[in-house]
Amino acid sequence: MMKKAAFTLLLAAALTLVPLSAAVRPPRMEYSIATLPNGLTVVLSEDHSTPIVHAELWYHVGSKDERPGRTGFAHLFEHMMFKGSKNVDPEEHASMIASIGGQSNAYTNDDTTVFWETVPSQYLPLMLWMEADRMATLRIDDATFKSEREVVKEERRLRVDNQPFGRLSEILYDTFYTVGPYKHTTIGSMKDLDAASIADVRDFHSLYYVPGNATLAVVGDFDSAQAMELVKKYFGRIPKASGAIPRDYKQEPPGTKERRVTTTENWPLPAVVVAYPITYDGHPDSYALHIASKILSDGESSRIFKSLVYDTGIAVSAFGGGNIIEQPNLFFAVALVQRGHSPADAEKALIAEFDKLRAEPVAEKELQRAKNQFFRDYIVDRESVRGKASQLAHAVVIHNDVKTADDEVEIFTNLKVSDVQRVSKTYFTQENRLVLHILPKAGAVR
Amino acid sequence: MNARTIRLASSVAFVAAMTAMGSAQMPNWPSEPPPRPLPSRPVSFPPYEIRSLANGMQVIVVMHHEQPEVSVRLLVRAGSVYDPQGKNGVATLAAALLNQGTATRSAGDIADAIDSIGGALDTGAGSDFTQASALVMKDSFDVGMELLADVVRRPVFSPEEIDRQRQQALSSLQVSLEDPDFIAGAVLQRLIYGFHPYGFPDSGMPETIAKITRADLQEFHRKYFAPNNSVLAVVGDVEVAEAMAAAQKAFGDWQKQTVQPPQLQQPPQPTRRIILIDKPDSVQTAVRIGQLGVPRKTPDYMNLDQAIRILGGEGSNRLYRVLRSERSLTYSASADMNTMLLAGDFIAETDTRSEATGEVVRLIVDEFTRLQRERTGDAELAGAQAYMTGSFPLTIETPGAIARQVLNVVMYDLSLDELRTYRQRANAVTPDDISRVARTYLQPDRLSIVMVGNAAAFKDQLQRAGFGKYELIPLEQLDLTAVDLKRR
Numbered sequence: 001m002m003k004k005a006a007f008t009l010l011l012a013a014a015l016t017l018v019p020l021s022a023a024v025r026p027p028r029m030e031y032s033i034a035t036l037p038n039g040l041t042v043v044l045s046e047d048h049s050t051p052i053v054h055a056e057l058w059y060h061v062g063s064k065d066e067r068p069g070r071t072g073f074a075h076l077f078e079h080m081m082f083k084g085s086k087n088v089d090p091e092e093h094a095s096m097i098a099s100i101g102g103q104s105n106a107y108t109n110d111d112t113t114v115f116w117e118t119v120p121s122q123y124l125p126l127m128l129w130m131e132a133d134r135m136a137t138l139r140i141d142d143a144t145f146k147s148e149r150e151v152v153k154e155e156r157r158l159r160v161d162n163q164p165f166g167r168l169s170e171i172l173y174d175t176f177y178t179v180g181p182y183k184h185t186t187i188g189s190m191k192d193l194d195a196a197s198i199a200d201v202r203d204f205h206s207l208y209y210v211p212g213n214a215t216l217a218v219v220g221d222f223d224s225a226q227a228m229e230l231v232k233k234y235f236g237r238i239p240k241a242s243g244a245i246p247r248d249y250k251q252e253p254p255g256t257k258e259r260r261v262t263t264t265e266n267w268p269l270p271a272v273v274v275a276y277p278i279t280y281d282g283h284p285d286s287y288a289l290h291i292a293s294k295i296l297s298d299g300e301s302s303r304i305f306k307s308l309v310y311d312t313g314i315a316v317s318a319f320g321g322g323n324i325i326e327q328p329n330l331f332f333a334v335a336l337v338q339r340g341h342s343p344a345d346a347e348k349a350l351i352a353e354f355d356k357l358r359a360e361p362v363a364e365k366e367l368q369r370a371k372n373q374f375f376r377d378y379i380v381d382r383e384s385v386r387g388k389a390s391q392l393a394h395a396v397v398i399h400n401d402v403k404t405a406d407d408e409v410e411i412f413t414n415l416k417v418s419d420v421q422r423v424s425k426t427y428f429t430q431e432n433r434l435v436l437h438i439l440p441k442a443g444a445v446r
Numbered sequence: 447m448n449a450r451t452i453r454l455a456s457s458v459a460f461v462a463a464m465t466a467m468g469s470a471q472m473p474n475w476p477s478e479p480p481p482r483p484l485p486s487r488p489v490s491f492p493p494y495e496i497r498s499l500a501n502g503m504q505v506i507v508v509m510h511h512e513q514p515e516v517s518v519r520l521l522v523r524a525g526s527v528y529d530p531q532g533k534n535g536v537a538t539l540a541a542a543l544l545n546q547g548t549a550t551r552s553a554g555d556i557a558d559a560i561d562s563i564g565g566a567l568d569t570g571a572g573s574d575f576t577q578a579s580a581l582v583m584k585d586s587f588d589v590g591m592e593l594l595a596d597v598v599r600r601p602v603f604s605p606e607e608i609d610r611q612r613q614q615a616l617s618s619l620q621v622s623l624e625d626p627d628f629i630a631g632a633v634l635q636r637l638i639y640g641f642h643p644y645g646f647p648d649s650g651m652p653e654t655i656a657k658i659t660r661a662d663l664q665e666f667h668r669k670y671f672a673p674n675n676s677v678l679a680v681v682g683d684v685e686v687a688e689a690m691a692a693a694q695k696a697f698g699d700w701q702k703q704t705v706q707p708p709q710l711q712q713p714p715q716p717t718r719r720i721i722l723i724d725k726p727d728s729v730q731t732a733v734r735i736g737q738l739g740v741p742r743k744t745p746d747y748m749n750l751d752q753a754i755r756i757l758g759g760e761g762s763n764r765l766y767r768v769l770r771s772e773r774s775l776t777y778s779a780s781a782d783m784n785t786m787l788l789a790g791d792f793i794a795e796t797d798t799r800s801e802a803t804g805e806v807v808r809l810i811v812d813e814f815t816r817l818q819r820e821r822t823g824d825a826e827l828a829g830a831q832a833y834m835t836g837s838f839p840l841t842i843e844t845p846g847a848i849a850r851q852v853l854n855v856v857m858y859d860l861s862l863d864e865l866r867t868y869r870q871r872a873n874a875v876t877p878d879d880i881s882r883v884a885r886t887y888l889q890p891d892r893l894s895i896v897m898v899g900n901a902a903a904f905k906d907q908l909q910r911a912g913f914g915k916y917e918l919i920p921l922e923q924l925d926l927t928a929v930d931l932k933r934r
Contacts, residue, residue: 098760102840125484137475157730164624268621300545383843
């Protein structure tokens with residue numbers, strides 16, 4: 001019995017020592033980068049561990065680029081890219097990829113629209129040829145457009161309108177922003193989807209779906225010289241576009257006093273949100289904000305989990321983190337309030353966590369833990385060709401510097417507790433804060 | 447047939463028109479066929495080792511040195527299917543409590559230990575198995591293994607942690623019971639499996655979770671958690687000898703014991719039952735349609751897998767084509783074959799706007815019938831097989847994916863040869879095999895049908911669509927434990 005206790009103590013000591021002295025870092029990636037004369041950026045990274053290859057084509061356009069009255073259009077347009085091009089019939093893109101055992105899909109977010117395929121490596125030419133074909137010659141037809149719009153409306157019903165808490169971010173962003181580019185979320189409104197026309201599709205394609213606004217990342221089992229030849233062959237024949245892409249985003253004016261908003265939804269539990277405006281992805285402050293997210297919400301030893309879920313049971317679920325993207329966005333925390341507790345308690349507990357980050361330096365151990373969690377995320381992500389490609393493309397498109405894919409590890413390594421406290425003091429201020437209570441409609445709780 | 451011909455004709459005209467427009471967009475863009483593939487590289491299932499400790503615990507090792515991480519996963523042959531009657535949720539609650547306190551560590555100690563090394567520790571129970579896994583960086587391999595062994599072997603199920611997890615489970619369920627996807631899935635399971643444990647959500651229901659005691663949890667752990675009833679998979683940046691030594695150190699002194707699974711009744715034979723769960727605030731109807739299928743270990747598994755893929759899987763998917771591509775009635779539509787140790791099911795699912803509900807249910811049921819009555823075309827079957835065989839290298843990319851396949855074979859007591867012969871077996875299936883299994887196993891006139899949505903907006907369509915005999919249950923009266931599914 002005594003022996004056992006002593007053993008446990010020793011082990012506990014070992015546990016705290018291991019990570020501080022010897023954190024494993026993600027190995028650096030090997031890649032090459034080039035820009036074609038037409039402006040297409042190409043990143044190639046060989047990985048011969050499995051005979052597959054993954055390509056993703058990032059167009060630097062997302063829902064923040066939509067013009068007023070056309071929310072949801074970037075995503076609706078993404079769907080149109082599967083409706084055929086000169087040499088590929090409608091729906092054939094996906095079916096051809098499936099017929100060779102590949103996977104393909106696309107997604108749209110606030111900043112980018114990404115099309116991807118993973119295929120057995122011998123089909124690299126097919127994949128590049130198909131992506132080039134739809135960049136150059138999308139088929140645009142009114143009947144197809146109208147029917148695909150109905151599919152997107154079903155997607156909105158499925159993911160947003162018919163889900164408990166499905167509208168949470170839509171409500172938060174619409175409430176927080178007055179003019180900023182992130183006032184609406186990517187799915188957009190039914191009204192704006194209905195207002196979109198075939199002319200919008202044509203304009204969007206000719207302005208944004210051009211080589212100079214695209215980055216192609218290819219990772220997998222190929223020979224780089226051969227892959228580059230193929231890229232030139234299929235994408236090189238697309239001419240350089242002449243139009244300049246507008247990037248003049250309205251900035252939200254700084255807050256002057258705390259805003260408080262209460263609203264109701266058909267949800268089973270109340271939700272409380274506390275939100276602060278923060279900076280953009282790549283800003284020197286953004287790294288310490290990433291660390292703050294980890295300290296607040298990664299794992300069961302994180303602060304918000306411990307305080308709101310484990311210790312007090314105020315929340316069924318609670319988290320907080322920075323939405324650190326291309327233009328300044330929000331850092332926010334959400335609590336879904338447990339029966340028997342009040343939204344006021346949840347609000348108090350969430351704000352206390354932000355105030356604590358301002359008032360006290362985080363523990364060295366907490367900082368190191370957050371860094372280790374970051375390194376883990378990098379490493380786990382890089383197990384797949386898809387993860388690697390998306391890290392490389394993100395570095396190019398959002399940071400305009402492919403080297404950041406690896407160099408950010410160094411920035412995280414060098415962060416200090418004082419950095420975390422400094423950014424907390426800068427951003428988590430009362431005058432910048434929005435407190436949002438979303439309560440169940442009367443009769444919604446069964 | 448006529449409608450089909452017309453659609454085809456108009457789409458040909460449309461293609462011609464669009465090609466002209468494509469040229470206008472980029473005048474010199476060539477008309478050309480897709481490029482030919484490059485020479486392919488041979489690919490085979492990656493090496494793995496299966497060994498055993500003296501106490502009967504099987505250990506699978508997959509070496510993969512690309513990234514400096516190791517994942518350790520333990521599966522116990524006991525899931526919600528062994529929940530005591532009336533106490534559904536025991537396996538799930540027991541699993542949730544594994545990392546909430548052991549003989550020597552509190553819940554907080556465990557969280558600190560795993561988070562501080564940048565690891566992740568997960569526990570959970572499914573229908574057949576309970577699993578616990580630790581993901582750690584290479585330099586923390588021993589720590590991860592020791593921690594995993596501790597939570598699996600020595601959980602204490604302390605009363606206050608039980609209360610906490612029970613409360614969490616009840617609150618989560620309260621949210622889930624407002625989610626149309628969860629509700630529709632749970633009701634369909636009940637219709638397909640009756641009162642067999644597979645008929646209930648793994649989480650249990652509020653009524654059954656409330657009845658679970660500490661003794662139930664301890665007993666579940668005592669009865670089933672044994673080395674000879676478990677399989678450990680060590681995967682990643684580690685050598686076999688190193689993995690075996692760590693497994694021996696962490697699990698070698700775990701005592702072997704006799705494990706006796708409970709005797710369970712068979713699920714009922716399929717009968718047509720149509721349930722409409724009324725959730726008036728819905729803007730879309732969740733439609734789930736299915737019937738009893740087969741257990742995982744079934745000689746016809748490969749034939750059935752392809753039949754269901756033709757109905758609604760990757761590489762083919764008639765449901766997607768009919769519901770989305772041709773009619774824009776949904777965002778997604780699919781069919782799945784779920785196979786477990788003791789039984790399985792075939793399920794089709796989609797979500798559609800309220801106004802289209804009747805039409806969608808009719809179309810799905812018709813596709814089940816068509817699969818049974820019409821011979822599958824060679825080209826369509828070839829498409830499904832091309833996907834299955836072509837995607838093989840994609841399924842062995844990550845160490846986790848490799849381990850999952852080996853674990854699957856071991857846990858369901860299949861032949862290890864299946865991993866090696868997958869592509870040959872997939873290509874051997876013929877249209878006659880599909881016809882035979884569709885006739886043998888599918889019962890389109892006995893499909894169970896569940897719709898969750900705003901009943902007032904679509905119930906009048908059901909008669910016209912041929913589904914007039916339904917049971918209407920307001921969501922607040924739904925009781926999964928009642929024979930008629932209604933709360934008294």
